[in-house]
Amino acid sequence: MTATNSENDPTVLRILLGGQLRALREASGLTREAAGYEIRSSESKISRMELGRVRFKERDVADLLTRYGVTEELAREALLELARKANSPGWWHQYSDVLPSWFQSYLGLEAAAAQIRSYEVQFVPGLLQTADYARAVILLGHPHASEEELDRRVNLRMTRQEVLTRPGGPLLWVAIDEAALRRPIGGYAVLRSQIAALLEGTKQPSVRVQIVPFDTGGHAGAGGAFTLLRFPDPALPDIVYTEHLTSAVYIDRREDVETYAAAMERLCVQAEPPASTPVILERILHDLDAREG
Numbered sequence: 001m002t003a004t005n006s007e008n009d010p011t012v013l014r015i016l017l018g019g020q021l022r023a024l025r026e027a028s029g030l031t032r033e034a035a036g037y038e039i040r041s042s043e044s045k046i047s048r049m050e051l052g053r054v055r056f057k058e059r060d061v062a063d064l065l066t067r068y069g070v071t072e073e074l075a076r077e078a079l080l081e082l083a084r085k086a087n088s089p090g091w092w093h094q095y096s097d098v099l100p101s102w103f104q105s106y107l108g109l110e111a112a113a114a115q116i117r118s119y120e121v122q123f124v125p126g127l128l129q130t131a132d133y134a135r136a137v138i139l140l141g142h143p144h145a146s147e148e149e150l151d152r153r154v155n156l157r158m159t160r161q162e163v164l165t166r167p168g169g170p171l172l173w174v175a176i177d178e179a180a181l182r183r184p185i186g187g188y189a190v191l192r193s194q195i196a197a198l199l200e201g202t203k204q205p206s207v208r209v210q211i212v213p214f215d216t217g218g219h220a221g222a223g224g225a226f227t228l229l230r231f232p233d234p235a236l237p238d239i240v241y242t243e244h245l246t247s248a249v250y251i252d253r254r255e256d257v258e259t260y261a262a263a264m265e266r267l268c269v270q271a272e273p274p275a276s277t278p279v280i281l282e283r284i285l286h287d288l289d290a291r292e293g
Contacts, residue, residue, distance in 0.1 A: 009112045010086050011105055011108020014086040017082045017083055019052075021049060022050040025050075033046075041060070055087050058083055061083045062076070062080060100246075102248045107160065109229050110163060113170045114171070116171070116173070116229055118173075118174050118227040118228070120174060124194055128172075128198055131154050132193060135150055164204065172207050173208040179214070181195060182287075192289075192292075210272060211280050227241045228257070228260055239252050240252075
């Protein structure tokens, strides 16, 4: 199943609707606590709605619109229709049995992004992984998974990669620590195929890869892996995504996002330039061939 276009993605629609509801609430002079009272809920529920982090009940949206003074029928219906579309399942819904709830929002954001910038310290980024490499990575976190479950998890990851070849897809700009490119996840044969695929991937106009070599020493990415997502719609704020073993953190507070963006800029200055990436990958392939020989 092919990933949906960004303008129809439910994650993006939730964020857009949440932003409009926030603007209407602020224009009406209401606090989140007062708005929560209107829908028999809490301040935290309003906050999650305005951030697009929850599904919208049509009744709640209608009650909020009334309280915010939106009485014109066409304006109300447009926002209610947006709420209905925002509740539709994403393309990844078919994988819900193997997909943690905290990762589902990321898939929608990834599909909608105009630019995806990430730093990886342990693995080749998921959007650039081969099927065999992806299977080996998945096995690390799910050592007791059945073959059927592994196949579904790998298929999910491969389907994600369609975003890179979709018309109007995002620019993927990654900085990868050299250690990730030399760690034999799945064995040296799997790693060699992965490095060769990554070398081919650098030829795509929508992919930019930089490598942080061992001799860089300390650098701006020392805090660990993270992804910075930027969207074509100016109404959508940049979002930073960081992942843990059993959860993830989505950061959209402007000051925090700017800190991560500055770290990414410094990291890309410290890394080897993109033009050097094919040379470095060829050198790693040569080292792998020598090991196998």
